[in-house]
Each structure stands twice: as C-alpha cells, then as structure tokens.
Amino acid sequence: MDQGFRQWLTTVFRDRVKWDEPMSRHTTLGVGGPADALVAPETVSELRELIGRCRAQNIAFMVLAGGSNLLVRDRGIRGIVIDMKKYWQTIERHSDRGSGARLTVGAGLTLAALCRYAADNGLAGMTFAVGIPGTVGGAVAMNAGTAEGWMGDVVEAVEMVTGDGRRIRKEKQDLVFSYRRFAVRNDDTATPGPPVITGVDLGLGFDDSEALKAAAEERRRRRTATQPAGFRSAGCFFKNPEAGDPAGKLIDRAGLKGLAVGGAVVSEAHGNFLVxxxxxxxxxxxALMETVQRRVADRFGVTLEPEVTIVGQ
Ligand SMILES: Cc1cc2nc3c(=O)[nH]c(=O)nc-3n(C[C@H](O)[C@H](O)[C@H](O)COP(=O)(O)OP(=O)(O)OC[C@H]3O[C@@H](n4cnc5c(N)ncnc54)[C@H](O)[C@@H]3O)c2cc1C
Incomplete structure (x- = not known):
C-alpha cells in the first residue's frame, strides 16, 4: 500500500481507519493477526470509492462484520478489511401487503436486534435466527440458519456494491441460497473482489407478538442447553455431510471430544465446536481442525469441510 493511498485513507476516514489492527479483537474465536488497515465506510459512495481505489491500486480487500464465522490466520491480513458492522444499522418498514410485511434492513444490523424488532412488532419468520451471532449482511453471505430455517427463506432482495465498485440490487429470483452459501444467478457480480452487501429486503409474516417472544425464549433456552457456554468459538466449525450423521456426531463417535492442540480444544458439550x-x-x-479431519476420515471415510471462513496468512 503506497503512501498516497494511506494518506487518502487517513484524510477520508480519519478515526474510522485503524492501522495494523489485530483481528483477534474482531472475531468471536479471539484469534487472528493484524489487518494492514481496518476501514469502516459509512455510506454507499464511500464504499464505492474505497473499492474503486483498492481496485485501481491492486490492493486486496475483504469484508468483516460480526466476525462470528471467521478464522483469521496468525500473520493477519494484507490489504484492506472493510468493517460492515459499525454502521449500516437501519430498519425501515414498508406498507404491509396482504399477508406480509416488508422490511429494508442495513447489513450491519445484528441478527439479535432484527429478531427482537420482529418479535416486538408481531412479525413472523425470524425465530429460526434467535441466538445466531453476527450481522444481517454476514447472515445473508453465509445463508445462516438452523434446522428450522435459513436466511434465504426470508430474503426478498439484496443490495450490494460489486468488487468493481458498481451499486446493484438483486431480487429474489436472481438469488441462490444453499447450505451456508449465497450466490447471484447469471453472476455479473463476479469481479476481482467480493461483492459487499449493504442492505437486504426481508418478507415477513404476521403473528402475535407475545407468542413470538415465547418462541424466541424457547429457542434461546434450547441453544443454551446444547452449546458450550463460556468459551470463544465460531459456532459449528464443520459443515454437516450431505448424508449420514452430522459432523458433531461423527466427531463424538470418533472419540475426539476434549482433544486439544495448544489452547484449542474440541468442546465436550458439542463435538462440532472447536473452542x-x-x-x-x-x-x-x-492444527486441531486438521487432526479432527484426519481422524474422522480414517474412521468413517468422510471428509469434513470447514463451515468457518478461513482467511489471512
Ligand atoms: C456461538 C455461535 C453460534 C453460532 N450458531 C450458528 C447457527 O446456529 N447457524 C449458523 O448458520 N451460523 C451460526 N454461527 C456462525 C455465524 O454466527 C454466522 O455464520 C453469522 O451469520 C456470520 O455473521 P457475521 O456478521 O459474524 O459474519 P462474519 O463472520 O464477519 O463474516 C462471515 C463471512 O461473511 C462475509 N460477510 C460478512 N458480512 C458481509 C457483507 N456485508 N457483505 C458481503 N460479505 C459479508 C465475510 O467476508 C465472511 O466471508 C454461530 C457462531 C457462533 C460464534
């Protein structure tokens, strides 16, 4: 990154750019070396300008939001990390149509805040997401969900800035959601850098607010009972195989709960949590991930793929 670019970042973003910022401060796993620069744009035009300049200077960039699905390597990230959690937190409710309500939500809003808003306002469809950390943008990018539903069920449209700096909006029929994956049909977002989600339209139903709050409480209770408390993690570390036992069960059956490498350990409470x-x-x-993969492959012939996004050097 040359001096001119650094100067531009400092002038435009002032205290919204952090140099050599440890990613361990921004990920729920609490690990990760420094990013050259962590930059928090506040508007679409700032974001477009930032991406355009990165592209012109051949500087890599990536997006960080809640950091709840990211494992950043120890030497950190070269280039720009765009912080999409700090701003972009609006909720706008449009006129209701028949059996549904439509919201436009900023990508940086936490899923927790969205779930709370939905339950408080008698809007049905978000209970599946209660207890999932992170932001709305991250949840769309990962198609976050549970056995009860995933983000793709409620998304009506996505607004993005493409890796070449264009502002685009894609409607439901152009969006493809699959297991922990989001893509755009006939992809014209395929550019040198990833598209950055700035906002999302959601279609929700109606229900009694008290019933929704009770359902949310029940989900929270179930999650607390089945997930490890008090340790830093990124949730389920591996994707579930397409057929057969889920990853956590395979890890448990292979006798790997409690296995440790340095400060990383397979949770005793849930085999798919590396904490x-x-x-x-x-x-x-x-190293723990690789050991678990090898032992599960040796025992069951199944290759576990990480669900967690691994980045950096
Ligand atoms: C305790 C715990 C429990 C969890 N339970 C679940 C669960 O039940 N179900 C589930 O699906 N997940 C679960 N997760 C994983 C995680 O919370 C979700 O994947 C979440 O949606 C990630 O959102 P985030 O904002 O933290 O994204 P980040 O971790 O910051 O980013 C994840 C990926 O999305 C990309 N991204 C983020 N924001 C944007 C954006 N605005 N535009 C473009 N790309 C973006 C990033 O570049 C990265 O590749 C859990 C995690 C923890 C720690």
Missing amino acids: NRGNATAGDLL
Whole structure:
C-alpha cells in the first residue's frame, strides 16, 4: 500500500481507519493477526470509492462484520478489511401487503436486534435466527440458519456494491441460497473482489407478538442447553455431510471430544465446536481442525469441510 493511498485513507476516514489492527479483537474465536488497515465506510459512495481505489491500486480487500464465522490466520491480513458492522444499522418498514410485511434492513444490523424488532412488532419468520451471532449482511453471505430455517427463506432482495465498485440490487429470483452459501444467478457480480452487501429486503409474516417472544425464549433456552457456554468459538466449525450423521456426531463417535492442540480444544458439550480455551492461536485451531479431519476420515471415510471462513496468512 503506497503512501498516497494511506494518506487518502487517513484524510477520508480519519478515526474510522485503524492501522495494523489485530483481528483477534474482531472475531468471536479471539484469534487472528493484524489487518494492514481496518476501514469502516459509512455510506454507499464511500464504499464505492474505497473499492474503486483498492481496485485501481491492486490492493486486496475483504469484508468483516460480526466476525462470528471467521478464522483469521496468525500473520493477519494484507490489504484492506472493510468493517460492515459499525454502521449500516437501519430498519425501515414498508406498507404491509396482504399477508406480509416488508422490511429494508442495513447489513450491519445484528441478527439479535432484527429478531427482537420482529418479535416486538408481531412479525413472523425470524425465530429460526434467535441466538445466531453476527450481522444481517454476514447472515445473508453465509445463508445462516438452523434446522428450522435459513436466511434465504426470508430474503426478498439484496443490495450490494460489486468488487468493481458498481451499486446493484438483486431480487429474489436472481438469488441462490444453499447450505451456508449465497450466490447471484447469471453472476455479473463476479469481479476481482467480493461483492459487499449493504442492505437486504426481508418478507415477513404476521403473528402475535407475545407468542413470538415465547418462541424466541424457547429457542434461546434450547441453544443454551446444547452449546458450550463460556468459551470463544465460531459456532459449528464443520459443515454437516450431505448424508449420514452430522459432523458433531461423527466427531463424538470418533472419540475426539476434549482433544486439544495448544489452547484449542474440541468442546465436550458439542463435538462440532472447536473452542479457544483462552490462549489459542489460529495455528492451534488449524492444527486441531486438521487432526479432527484426519481422524474422522480414517474412521468413517468422510471428509469434513470447514463451515468457518478461513482467511489471512
Ligand atoms: C456461538 C455461535 C453460534 C453460532 N450458531 C450458528 C447457527 O446456529 N447457524 C449458523 O448458520 N451460523 C451460526 N454461527 C456462525 C455465524 O454466527 C454466522 O455464520 C453469522 O451469520 C456470520 O455473521 P457475521 O456478521 O459474524 O459474519 P462474519 O463472520 O464477519 O463474516 C462471515 C463471512 O461473511 C462475509 N460477510 C460478512 N458480512 C458481509 C457483507 N456485508 N457483505 C458481503 N460479505 C459479508 C465475510 O467476508 C465472511 O466471508 C454461530 C457462531 C457462533 C460464534
């Protein structure tokens, strides 16, 4: 990154650019080396300008939001990390149509805030997401969900800035959601960098607010009962195989619960949670991941793919 670009970032973003920022401060796993620059744009025009300049200077960029599905390697990230959590937190409710309500939601809004808003206002469809950390943008990018539903069920349209700096909007029929994956049909967002989601239209139904709050409470209770408490994690580390036992069950059956590498350990509470017991490095987590993959493959002939997004050097 040359001096001119650094100067431009400092002038435009002032205290919204952080240099050599440790990613361990921004990921729920609590590991990860420094990003050259963490930049928090506030408007679409700032975002477009930032992406355009990165492209012109051949500087890599990626998006960070809640950091709840990211494993950043120990030497960190070269280039720009765009912080999409700090701003972009609006909720706008449009006129109701027949059996549904339509919301336009900023990508940086937390899923928790969205779920709360929906339950408070008698809007049905978000209960599946209660207890999932992170932002709306991250949840769309990952098609986050549970056995009860995923983001693709409620998304009507997505607004993005493409990797070449264009502002685009894609309607439901152009969006493809599959297991932990989001893509655009006939993809004209395929550019040198990833598209950045700035806002999402959601279609929700109606229900009694008190019933929705009770359902949310029940979901929270179930999650607390089945997931490890008090340790840093990125949720389920591996995707479930297409057929057969889920990843957590395979890990459990292979006798790997409690297996540790340095500060990283396979949770005793849930085999698919690799947790940081306080002093883990990304290297510990990656070594543990590889050991789990090898042992599960040896025992069951199944290759576990990480669900967590692994980035950096
Ligand atoms: C305790 C715990 C429980 C969890 N439970 C679940 C669960 O039940 N179901 C589930 O699906 N997940 C679960 N997760 C994983 C995680 O919370 C979700 O994947 C979440 O949606 C990620 O959102 P985020 O904002 O944290 O994204 P990040 O982790 O910041 O980013 C994840 C990916 O999305 C991209 N991204 C983020 N924001 C944008 C954007 N605005 N535009 C373009 N790309 C973007 C990033 O570049 C990255 O590739 C859990 C995690 C934890 C820690």
